[in-house]
Amino acid sequence: MSAPVIMWFRQDLRLSDHPALSAAAAAGPVIPLFVLDDDTPGEWRWGGASRWWLHHSLASLSKDVPLVLRRGRADAVLAEVMKATGARALFFTRDYAPWSAALEQRVKAACEQAGAQCHRYGGFLLHEPEAIRNGSGDYFKVYTPFSRACFARGEPRPVKGRAQVDWASHELDMPPLAGLSLTPANPDWAAGFGPAWQPGEAGARARLLRFLEQGLHGYAEGRDRPDQDNTSRLSPYLHWGEISPHQVWQATRQAMEQASGRLDHDGEKFLKEVLWREFAYSLVHHNPDFPEKPFRTEFTDFPWAEERDALLRWQRGETGYPIVDAGMRELWATGFMHNRVRMITASFLIKHLLQPWQQGERWFWDTLVDADIGNNAASWQWVAGCGADAAPYFRIFNPFLQGEKFDPAGDYVRKWLPELKDVPAATIHRPWDMTFPPRAYPPPMVEHGKARARALAAFGAIKKDEAS
Numbered sequence: 001m002s003a004p005v006i007m008w009f010r011q012d013l014r015l016s017d018h019p020a021l022s023a024a025a026a027a028g029p030v031i032p033l034f035v036l037d038d039d040t041p042g043e044w045r046w047g048g049a050s051r052w053w054l055h056h057s058l059a060s061l062s063k064d065v066p067l068v069l070r071r072g073r074a075d076a077v078l079a080e081v082m083k084a085t086g087a088r089a090l091f092f093t094r095d096y097a098p099w100s101a102a103l104e105q106r107v108k109a110a111c112e113q114a115g116a117q118c119h120r121y122g123g124f125l126l127h128e129p130e131a132i133r134n135g136s137g138d139y140f141k142v143y144t145p146f147s148r149a150c151f152a153r154g155e156p157r158p159v160k161g162r163a164q165v166d167w168a169s170h171e172l173d174m175p176p177l178a179g180l181s182l183t184p185a186n187p188d189w190a191a192g193f194g195p196a197w198q199p200g201e202a203g204a205r206a207r208l209l210r211f212l213e214q215g216l217h218g219y220a221e222g223r224d225r226p227d228q229d230n231t232s233r234l235s236p237y238l239h240w241g242e243i244s245p246h247q248v249w250q251a252t253r254q255a256m257e258q259a260s261g262r263l264d265h266d267g268e269k270f271l272k273e274v275l276w277r278e279f280a281y282s283l284v285h286h287n288p289d290f291p292e293k294p295f296r297t298e299f300t301d302f303p304w305a306e307e308r309d310a311l312l313r314w315q316r317g318e319t320g321y322p323i324v325d326a327g328m329r330e331l332w333a334t335g336f337m338h339n340r341v342r343m344i345t346a347s348f349l350i351k352h353l354l355q356p357w358q359q360g361e362r363w364f365w366d367t368l369v370d371a372d373i374g375n376n377a378a379s380w381q382w383v384a385g386c387g388a389d390a391a392p393y394f395r396i397f398n399p400f401l402q403g404e405k406f407d408p409a410g411d412y413v414r415k416w417l418p419e420l421k422d423v424p425a426a427t428i429h430r431p432w433d434m435t436f437p438p439r440a441y442p443p444p445m446v447e448h449g450k451a452r453a454r455a456l457a458a459f460g461a462i463k464k465d466e467a468s
Ligand SMILES: Cc1cc2nc3c(=O)[nH]c(=O)nc-3n(C[C@H](O)[C@H](O)[C@H](O)COP(=O)(O)OP(=O)(O)OC[C@H]3O[C@@H](n4cnc5c(N)ncnc54)[C@H](O)[C@@H]3O)c2cc1C
Pocket: 223, 231, 232, 233, 234, 235, 236, 238, 239, 273, 274, 275, 276, 277, 278, 280, 337, 338, 339, 340, 342, 343, 346, 364, 368, 370, 371, 372, 373, 375, 376, 377, 379, 380, 383
């Protein structure tokens, strides 16, 4: 029997449309390996909700694959496994986190040392960040021309089927998944995640089909409504590579074709959202500091009013603004929050409470099942006004008007704030206007007009510094 090769699984926990796995399968018997590496990303090691998802995703993959689980620095672990198995080659999917380029270099060096070939493939993105360039050969800083350049490249490569793999039998230890201690025990704060999600490739496919049948029609407008079920909720599946963006793209195109024009508007809008993910990764790839530092350097000395209590009340969903609190409670209960509400809650933290966007980014990193180094950083910078193609800082969401516009009957708020369940639609987004506001719900922690004025003054201070 020929010497085995190693498939190093990362954020590509699927078997179909998997370029690295297909190539590994063609090369010989495959040892499937996953390494939980908490060292290399440092402060950005997976947060709690991500770990819950990862556990269930690995459990799902293990049903089909004799997955070898290890913990430690990925390059060191790979070197050990190559030595122990005499593997001839290593296959993996490229990753774009700021620490990954150096890690992938070390992995390459480890392969050379072991006399093994090193093969890196794409698959996490539709387009490699180097491939999308503007007329001067630079990367795009603005989304619209970026997305146009993506569309101009033509359709992404066609989707490939499930790889037929000869999994290698070997003498390696097979420690159980529980040994990675990825799920919370005491307390089990993830109890509400199970009913909301089915991690793994089968769950991803089911979610995509359901969205194409039930959510895509009306997506362009409905995607802003947290009280409706119009969005795909594919973000954690895309993040963990349980489905490829190519599969999502191609299936959407097919649904559009079958609907002979009736889904064109909604489908185009959806594909453009998928391209925001590509744009986020292009920004992070070209700016490794992006998750920590404002892209617009004038924001470096922004006069934040850091205050632990304000941050805690926001995290707990006790701000007194129903749409904000409903979002924060949805997040805690399910590991997810609707995009419109992410924008409202993030804006509230940054502008009404004047807390640094990085604090919110960290909280989301720990609590979202789709916590993603590219999308999270780009979105927080977008809301904060300091990103590449960001919402202007002076555009400050009015939380109760946002609530009235996007959750008009108050169904979303009532779902997550049981203390407001009997409040009628007319006052649900401003319970403080009621003659007898519900006693169990706190009054607003800041007054909107004052908070707005304070935020604008803080923004004015950096503009002045810039001018002087
Ligand atoms: C403050 C803030 C933080 C965020 N943090 C994350 C995060 O950690 N991980 C994450 O995946 N998304 C993040 N987003 C983006 C967006 O909210 C989610 O991708 C979206 O809500 C996921 O739901 P969906 O799959 O139903 O989206 P759909 O509307 O069905 O969109 C389809 C896919 O397109 C991509 N997408 C959609 N909107 C965006 C966007 N604005 N930026 C980048 N990609 C997008 C996602 O991969 C998504 O699954 C954040 C947004 C905000 C405002």
